[in-house]
Amino acid sequence: MTAVGIIGAMAVAVPTDPLHAALRDRFGHGDFREGQREVVDAVLAGDDVILVMPTGGGKSLCYQLPAVLEQQTTVVISPLIALMKDQIDALTARGIAAGALHSNLPQSAQRVVESAYRSGVLRLLYVAPERLVRPDFKTMLAETPPRRLVVDEAHCISEWGHDFRRDYLRIGDVASALAPLQIVACTATATVEVREDIAGRLGQRRPRSFVHGFARPNLRLAAERLRSEADKLSRLDEVIDPGDGHVIVYAGTRARAATLAARIAIRYPTMLYHADLGAEERSRAQERFRSGEVRIAVTTSAFGMGVDIPSVRQVIHAALPASLEEYYQQAGRAGRDGLPATCLVLYTAADRRLPEFFIESSSPEPPTITGVYRSLRSGGGIDPGAWSMVGAPDAAVAAISDAAGDAARAVLRDAGVIDPSGRVVDCDPRRLPVDHGRIATHRRLAFRRLDTFFAYLAGRECRHRFITRHFGEEGAGQVCGSGCDVCAPRRRDPSGDPVEAVDDTTVRRALSAVARLNGRVGLVRLAGVLVGSRSRSVAAVPGGTDIPTYGAMQGWREADVVELLRRLTDAGALQLSPPPYPTVSITQLGVEAMRGVQALRVADPRRRSLSVRGHPHDTRAGAGTRDLSDDEARRFAHLRAWRTRRARERDVPAYVVLPDRTLVELAAAVPATLDALATVPGIGPAKLALYGSDLLETLSTMSAAETVP
Ligand code: ADP
Ligand code: ZN
Numbered sequence: 001m002t003a004v005g006i007i008g009a010m011a012v013a014v015p016t017d018p019l020h021a022a023l024r025d026r027f028g029h030g031d032f033r034e035g036q037r038e039v040v041d042a043v044l045a046g047d048d049v050i051l052v053m054p055t056g057g058g059k060s061l062c063y064q065l066p067a068v069l070e071q072q073t074t075v076v077i078s079p080l081i082a083l084m085k086d087q088i089d090a091l092t093a094r095g096i097a098a099g100a101l102h103s104n105l106p107q108s109a110q111r112v113v114e115s116a117y118r119s120g121v122l123r124l125l126y127v128a129p130e131r132l133v134r135p136d137f138k139t140m141l142a143e144t145p146p147r148r149l150v151v152d153e154a155h156c157i158s159e160w161g162h163d164f165r166r167d168y169l170r171i172g173d174v175a176s177a178l179a180p181l182q183i184v185a186c187t188a189t190a191t192v193e194v195r196e197d198i199a200g201r202l203g204q205r206r207p208r209s210f211v212h213g214f215a216r217p218n219l220r221l222a223a224e225r226l227r228s229e230a231d232k233l234s235r236l237d238e239v240i241d242p243g244d245g246h247v248i249v250y251a252g253t254r255a256r257a258a259t260l261a262a263r264i265a266i267r268y269p270t271m272l273y274h275a276d277l278g279a280e281e282r283s284r285a286q287e288r289f290r291s292g293e294v295r296i297a298v299t300t301s302a303f304g305m306g307v308d309i310p311s312v313r314q315v316i317h318a319a320l321p322a323s324l325e326e327y328y329q330q331a332g333r334a335g336r337d338g339l340p341a342t343c344l345v346l347y348t349a350a351d352r353r354l355p356e357f358f359i360e361s362s363s364p365e366p367p368t369i370t371g372v373y374r375s376l377r378s379g380g381g382i383d384p385g386a387w388s389m390v391g392a393p394d395a396a397v398a399a400i401s402d403a404a405g406d407a408a409r410a411v412l413r414d415a416g417v418i419d420p421s422g423r424v425v426d427c428d429p430r431r432l433p434v435d436h437g438r439i440a441t442h443r444r445l446a447f448r449r450l451d452t453f454f455a456y457l458a459g460r461e462c463r464h465r466f467i468t469r470h471f472g473e474e475g476a477g478q479v480c481g482s483g484c485d486v487c488a489p490r491r492r493d494p495s496g497d498p499v500e501a502v503d504d505t506t507v508r509r510a511l512s513a514v515a516r517l518n519g520r521v522g523l524v525r526l527a528g529v530l531v532g533s534r535s536r537s538v539a540a541v542p543g544g545t546d547i548p549t550y551g552a553m554q555g556w557r558e559a560d561v562v563e564l565l566r567r568l569t570d571a572g573a574l575q576l577s578p579p580p581y582p583t584v585s586i587t588q589l590g591v592e593a594m595r596g597v598q599a600l601r602v603a604d605p606r607r608r609s610l611s612v613r614g615h616p617h618d619t620r621a622g623a624g625t626r627d628l629s630d631d632e633a634r635r636f637a638h639l640r641a642w643r644t645r646r647a648r649e650r651d652v653p654a655y656v657v658l659p660d661r662t663l664v665e666l667a668a669a670v671p672a673t674l675d676a677l678a679t680v681p682g683i684g685p686a687k688l689a690l691y692g693s694d695l696l697e698t699l700s701t702m703s704a705a706e707t708v709p
Helices: 003-013 018-027 036-044 059-069 081-093 107-119 129-133 135-143 166-177 192-202 229-239 254-264 279-291 324-331 349-362 366-378 402-414 436-458 463-471 504-516 523-531 558-570 588-595 630-650 660-669 674-678 685-707
Strands: 049-052 074-077 098-101 124-127 148-151 182-187 208-211 219-225 246-250 270-273 296-299 312-317 341-347 574-576 584-586
Touching: 018 059, 036 049, 036 059, 036 208, 049 192, 059 074, 059 182, 081 098, 081 124, 098 107, 107 135, 124 129, 129 135, 129 166, 135 166, 148 166, 166 192, 182 192, 219 436, 219 463, 229 254, 229 312, 229 341, 254 270, 254 296, 270 279, 312 324, 324 436, 324 463, 349 402, 349 436, 366 402, 436 463, 504 523, 504 558, 504 584, 504 588, 523 558, 558 574, 584 588, 630 660, 630 685, 674 685
Parallel strands: 049 182, 049 208, 074 124, 074 148, 098 124, 148 182, 219 341, 246 296, 246 312, 270 296, 312 341
Antiparallel strands: 574 584
16 A cells, blocks of 8 residues: 555545534634543533643633534633633634623623623623622523533632632532533642532532643653752753753742843843733743744743743753642643653752742731731821832831732732722721631641642652642553653763664654654654553544554653654654644655655664763763764764674673763774774773774774765
């Protein structure tokens, strides 16, 4: 069978059921992402659902697609007006009728949306949580019941979570008034206990929970504890490497970020990105980063919202966030293109203080709250909008941080002691109507989350497994094998492994799998098919487990297969569609190689790659950082192949034969006599006796080959 035949046959087999058709025609997506299809099915079936996917994972589609197929409106509760607006704009642009109700909307516009809802023309209605207390809103829902209620950012309802919002508590009441009503809860960050809490508070009936997208096999996860800040910085210098993509470095504070950025900028174009940038500066900075003009962004935790750059090759934390959820959300910006990327935490014992400080200031103790109240009263009884603007703070709180002062102000606002207009209500400072017990619980839970994060950092368990288990994703319990520093510690020994080509049959099988699934999956899923993975994401590839090459590379690690596919792409046999979700397809060259018409040599990714640049254990200054000319590199590769044969014969590791740096010297000097060979660093009398004439012969055949045109 020819490749063209295979490709042609697959084109016919592309699924055309109504859901796929709607996905394509209404949303412009070629296929479902992992997990989406099942969720859509459950939503359409009327089940209560808890959907947990990382930010950007594609949760909205899971309720928007059902909504466009039905007659009744889906009501979505969403906490951020800005995000709501983005969603509505996107939906409207696709010709889907959607509206929003929130306090920023003029009265007249509200009335238009309400009557649109009542007449049933809206497919989706977004509402801000504050709306839930309004009787007119409840009446509207009672008179015209929605098809279902979707709760976005559903973890906000849980006090166990990190983002509790009091107004979210009302959702349960509204839902129960409309019972039985289907409820779909969506969140990016929910651990198993938070998930149970969400279901309980929303009054969901035996919800089906779906967790997807946390397992990211293309990420290499690592954490290193350094002894001092100075060690941390030099380690950062050592590891930072944007490759052909980008790096994000997280620093704890703005001052720290500025120092780090200045340091890194000596070697790479670097930018500083922090919360205080104006909207315009921010989008300019993002554009410079995206375009590649700047390769490294040093940032406080501000970086994120709305930034989705697929080719981030490293996310390095030089400061610690306060929870694993927060960490993984930031680290997860690496490798969105599905290609290998690294998430590294560099920390010292002292780095625990910063998150502790945030936790402490965000859950203020009773004396702080009282002191802040007194300060506001004596300052004229009006809250100026920020603690830093309070004129003469009460002596008891004169030295607290802005964060602590603002947290106390928020508590007072929540308790009604500061009213919505900013007026500070008159009451007995010793008897403020504040729930101190609740704040203490928050603090305790926050510290528990920090402890969990430290358990992750300690690295007693495969980091991938730790994360999938923490988020409760299916498949948790499997260790990654080589995708983290616990399973595969950094090798101290820089010995050169031989550069070997992947055998022909394997290359052709890999190409054939691409041809079968042409343009329908990305590298990672394709690798899953080739290794015969039983994961859901692979099972979800239409026809993926039926093709003859399913499991053809069993025994390979998925990450190595991804790397092989990447090398085949570099070699021109495969091509990737444009980001952000590149799918892989075969090229003409690839088809020829698959048929055996054209030979392809691809270095085996299971071996360490040819790296003679700057390995850290090279003691001789200069040798490690030298760049090889093309000829030298070719000789070096030949010498390595020679070394592999000798190492095999003698059954010793390659570096015992000769270390890399000696091969580099040989490749550069090309000695022609035993005497000349003896002057090459690393060739002592013993090596000379063992390999001298052998090496001379190898070197002479190489240079002979070079002079022949
Ligand atoms: P979340 O709500 O989980 O944070 P979104 O629903 O906003 O994520 O989706 C993130 C991005 O992914 C959007 O740009 C969306 O268009 C895109 N997306 C979602 N599903 C698919 C799909 N099946 N194929 C391609 N792109 C998708
Ligand atoms: Zn691991």
